[in-house]
């Protein structure tokens with residue numbers, strides 16, 4: 321979370337785009353990459369990036385089944401992100417030995433995640449959860465939790481979120497516009513990444 325101010329939420333539809341997309345993001349200074357397990361080629365994309373993109377720190381997102389942690393690790397993922405947390409997912413992440421950024425949305429879910437040993441958490445879906453106001457409010461009673469708000473975050477809203485003491489980074493899909501990927505416009509993606517990297521970090 322402290323390696324980059326923004327973690328791109330990546331959806332790979334065409335495996336051929338995985339490596340050039342990751343290279344474009346890394347060239348722009350965004351090296352922590354969350355490849356979502358939402359498409360049939362996602363794990364192959366993780367492997368391709370892990371094997372071919374020096375400097376990339378590639379993980380998986382949208383993990384919702386316990387067995388996906390070991391599959392992701394075998395593909396080369398070095399971290400995992402979930403949209404929510406259950407005891408089964410927490411145990412499976414621990415068993416697979418892969419660092420997990422679990423999703424939470426309420427104070428009780430934050431406390432449950434802390435009880436499971438996680439203090440770096442994804443606020444998801446951030447916009448619907450209250451985003452800045454929610455994070456500020458959580459920082460009072462639960463200052464030990466560090467958040468990566470994701471869902472509805474934009475390059476415009478990110479700076480205010482990043483200024484909060486309990487925000488380590490933000491997540492968003494805006495760094496990987498589908499039309500730019502389809503067009504192979506990697507320079508455009510590097511420019512977007514550069515702008516995101518310049519938001520600074522902790």
Ligand code: 3PG
Pocket residue numbers: 329445470471472473491492493494
């Ligand atoms: C997602 O799950 O797709 C992420 O929350 C990204 O949300 P965004 O498209 O609003 O950035």
